[in-house]
Amino acid sequence: MSQVGAAEPPRTGPDTVPGPASDAPNSAPAPRGSSPAGPDPDPSGSPDAPRTGSRTAWLTVGGVLAALLALAALSLCVGAGEVGPARVLDYLLDRGGARADSRLALVVGDLRLPRTLTALLVGGALGVAGAQLQSVTRNPLAETGLLGVNAGASLGVVLGIAVLGVQSSFGYLAFAFGGAVLASGIVLAFSGGRAGGSPMRLVLGGSAVGATFGGLTGVLIVNSPEAYDRYRVWVLGSLAGVEGWTTLRQLAPVLGAGFLVAAATTRPLAALALGDDLARGLGHRPGATRAAVATAATLLTASAVALAGPISFLGLLAGFLARAAAGPRVGRLTLLAGLVGAAVLTGADVLARVVARPFEAPVSVIVALIGAPTLIAIVRSRRMAALGMTDTAPTESSPGRREETAGTPRPDVVLRRGALSVLLPRRSALAALGLAGVLLAAVVVSAHAGQSDLDLGRTFRAVFGYGDRLDVLLVQKFRLGRIVAGIAAGAALGLAGCLTQTLARNRLATPELLGVNDGATAAVLISVTASGAFGAWWAGPLGALAAVAVVTVVSGGLGARGYRVLVVGLAMSALASAVIQVAMARRSLNSAGSLYVWTSGSLNGRDYEVATPVLVGLAVLVPLALVAARRLAVLRFDDNVASSLGVDPGRVRLACLLLAVALAGLAVGVCGPVGFVALAAPVIAGRLAGPARVPVLGSALVGAVLIVLADTLGRVLIDGVEIPVGIVTTVLGGPFLLWVLLGRRSNPA
Incomplete structure (x- = not known):
């Protein structure tokens, strides 16, 4: 009867399968064994042992x-x-x-x-x-x-x-x-x-x-x-x-x-x-x-x-x-x-x-x-x-592989010109083309949204430099710069999320849940305090690198510890958030108010100049990500299988981690910590492109679409009031995360 008050799940032994006590509806009292507080009373039944413990x-x-x-x-x-x-x-x-x-x-x-x-x-x-x-x-x-x-x-x-x-x-x-x-x-x-x-x-x-x-x-x-x-x-x-x-x-x-x-x-x-x-x-x-x-x-x-x-x-x-x-x-x-x-x-x-x-x-x-x-x-x-917290996270590609083996996969398209040939995945290519069209439509809608009497037709022509001169000036000078910054930041976040999710074999492992966003934000705010000027885009990648290095070392590795890395990331985010809040409270109201908008994630005042570092980074990092994705896809199976195929798992993980950190840090430098885009973009892109490949290009396009649409919604939702894009994505992203988790419960594989 000494165990009646225990609020612990049943202990596991050599012949039991670990799991929460609730897995068995008729669970029995927890057997005697070790506990976090030390050994339980002596199982021999000595009456002095319970008395001593009490x-x-x-x-x-x-x-x-x-x-x-x-x-x-x-x-x-x-x-x-x-x-x-x-x-x-x-x-x-x-x-x-x-x-x-x-x-x-x-x-x-x-x-x-x-x-x-x-x-x-x-x-x-x-x-x-x-x-x-x-x-x-x-x-x-x-x-x-x-x-x-x-x-x-x-x-x-x-x-x-x-x-x-x-x-x-x-x-x-x-x-x-x-x-x-x-x-x-x-x-x-x-x-x-x-x-x-x-x-x-x-x-x-x-x-x-x-x-x-x-x-x-x-x-x-x-x-x-x-x-x-x-x-x-x-x-x-x-x-x-x-x-x-x-x-x-x-x-x-x-x-x-x-x-x-x-x-x-x-x-x-x-x-x-x-x-x-x-x-x-x-x-x-x-x-x-x-x-x-x-x-x-x-x-x-x-x-x-x-x-x-x-x-x-x-x-x-x-x-x-x-x-x-x-x-x-x-x-x-x-x-x-x-x-x-x-x-x-x-x-x-x-x-x-x-x-x-x-x-x-x-x-x-x-x-x-x-x-x-x-x-x-x-x-x-x-x-x-x-409790299942340190088990390796399930491989997200398993359901997809079962789907492809069940039916006849669609053949890829081979493009040949002379001695050169390129294998083009049909489904991924069609998804990328469709997403590019959706992005173009989102750009037109965003350029149209605002305090003006432009209709959609005039806006569409002004985007490409045609029509009335004042229309072209309004759209290209004042609106497209902000849109381009949003496209660059969204593409970087979507690509970073794709890399971290595939790397950790867990679609919940995104930069914001790994502490990257808050680490980058804290670094940018510290650089503002030190230099007195805002706009140090390089501080974002440095802060992101520091945060993810701590998370990776403490958790024991992204791919090896499964869910543990997410909890360590939450702890890292809490510490970085505390630093951010202290820095904000120490500043004057005017300065803190403008910085708060940025720390919420905002494209207000962003233009071509701000977007340039991210565009240059994307021009360099996207091809590298496409190359790394081919090797990263092999890691979906097992390290031994990957090694037998000539892929070094440790080197690929390090390269992809550095790519993701650089992309997320650059995005934070442009528009602040915009949440949940890195979570949603790879999930949506994976559904569109299919499970056979890592959706690198599709994730970047979906991320760009999400940022542009969220920024547009924030500008037009309340008349005369602009809601920062990060707040819009956060409000909508929480339910999306719940949906992802519900999907995992219904389909645990």
């Missing part, structure tokens, strides 16, 4: 509680006002009438005490929410930030700020709660399965929902300087705005309700770890348990976001450390996760006040610096192998 766990709880009290005392003694520990103690004990001192009452009573208590409650709330989500999904990667709940709450708050002018804490809470409910409901419903879906499906589904909600947030603030000014500080996550007890007093009942619901679910969660059928046999209702956990996590997360802004990784970090220290027992795990979360956030807040004096560092950045390496450590752990 005593050790409670000693750990006591140690964490002591550390928490020490950090809380330190928080009361550190900060502005030059009030030392002795005077703080005088105020707390009211020695010598210290509370009558107005300055001391302001510093300690109105600033430090509310801030410290807020840090304890917010950290505890996020820690408990993370532990609850990890237990109900049996997934150590479940966390409010990674599952898009923070993004949903953020969207709700920004909606209240930008549209309705909400400024009260209750207003923030109401909108944060609505957004968090919507996000968590979408992700948990999407993941499917009795145990909440596989770890990777939850993480990527949360990324898709978070990206879509983040794009909608960008739509609300990109054309509102006032809303952006308030958002850019709030989004960093900080406790600096906590003054007095009003806000905390208003939100305390909601936090209390969240903690009570979480405490009430500990016993049902312990039963749920045995499987749905056994839980029902014990008198519990699995559906009601999951709904209660979702309610508790939403109440706690929404309150935390309303108090301190979005703080990612804290729930993940607290749950992981608590499980490692105290084992999988749900009640003890939840308690310890709350204490660890409170301790980590309080310590991070103290560091935020001292590392950059006289300024304050964003507390979310400090938590991210701790949480991102922890995420990497989790996915590199042995437990992830049992």
Whole structure:
């Protein structure tokens, strides 16, 4: 009975197949074996072993509680006002009438005490929410930030700020709660399965929902300087705005309700770890348990976001450390996760006040610096192998090969002229011609869109230099430059995505999910800060190269570790995003506003001059990619097969990786980090060109079409308002990623 409280999937042994516990509807209690917290009680049945393990766990709880009290005392003694520990103690004990001192009452009573208590409650709330989500999904990667709940709450708050002018804490809470409910409901419903879906499906589904909600947030603030000014500080996550007890007093009942619901679910969660059928046999209702956990996590997360802004990784970090220290027992795990979360956030807040004096560092950045390496450590752990996180990703070409062997493949066309001959794939060539026609139509529509009375006929003639002189000047001088920049950036992104997807044998391995976009963006912003001028296109490829080098080394290689590289890429993106947000918050409002538009992905002001480096790069890199694609296609099979065919797998991977990084970095230098184009373009091109070949040219054409159409949509969707192209692709790309993941579930090959 000592395993009844375990929230772990069944352990695997030499004769078992690794997999989540939810794969078996009538799963039995987890057998005794090793756990992340150390060995389970002695299987010999010694009565002292469970007692010793329980005593050790409670000693750990006591140690964490002591550390928490020490950090809380330190928080009361550190900060502005030059009030030392002795005077703080005088105020707390009211020695010598210290509370009558107005300055001391302001510093300690109105600033430090509310801030410290807020840090304890917010950290505890996020820690408990993370532990609850990890237990109900049996997934150590479940966390409010990674599952898009923070993004949903953020969207709700920004909606209240930008549209309705909400400024009260209750207003923030109401909108944060609505957004968090919507996000968590979408992700948990999407993941499917009795145990909440596989770890990777939850993480990527949360990324898709978070990206879509983040794009909608960008739509609300990109054309509102006032809303952006308030958002850019709030989004960093900080406790600096906590003054007095009003806000905390208003939100305390909601936090209390969240903690009570979480405490009430500990016993049902312990039963749920045995499987749905056994839980029902014990008198519990699995559906009601999951709904209660979702309610508790939403109440706690929404309150935390309303108090301190979005703080990612804290729930993940607290749950992981608590499980490692105290084992999988749900009640003890939840308690310890709350204490660890409170301790980590309080310590991070103290560091935020001292590392950059006289300024304050964003507390979310400090938590991210701790949480991102922890995420990497989790996915590199042995437990992830049992959850399928480190298996090599399935080969995407398998279904296509089955299709071609089932029927008669269409013959390729051979072009001969004298002694020279070229083998032209019929389907790929027809797809490329069709895409070129679609691109031409998209260029005409984009050149026509705008504040003018040109009809489509006059626009089409002006594109080629015919018609009225003023028409030609308007189209070719002011509109085609922007369009050409978009074509160049889209082609580069589409080609980069094609290379990374084929290289990793995983159509989810795109530059933005590998941290390339955020790394390139951070490098460009750093170059702006250093040089004072914008437009250092070379900084993008350098930042992209640095990001992908770190991701590749830490994850153990693109092709060898499958899904692991995607999670490491998400961690790298989180770190780079923190750097970007800090750089934006440090600049003046006018400078930050223009840079925010660019960091959202924008073609505003782009012209032939800006597009030239990318066009030159494409002229050089596309032929190299076409040559590399022939060898890259061989790697779809196996390294041994490739070597027997005369292909060096390591050299081909390195060459393709460098090509993809250079292309993605150049694209970021032109229009900023435009998301999801590198994901969608190869998938669409592969469907059109067929599975027999790597769709290099088709991916570039689809990427160009997507960028041009998204930029056009952003210019005409709202009259008088321009939505950056990156926000458009992000809003539309999140659902596309969900569609891709649903396709993988229905066709796992």
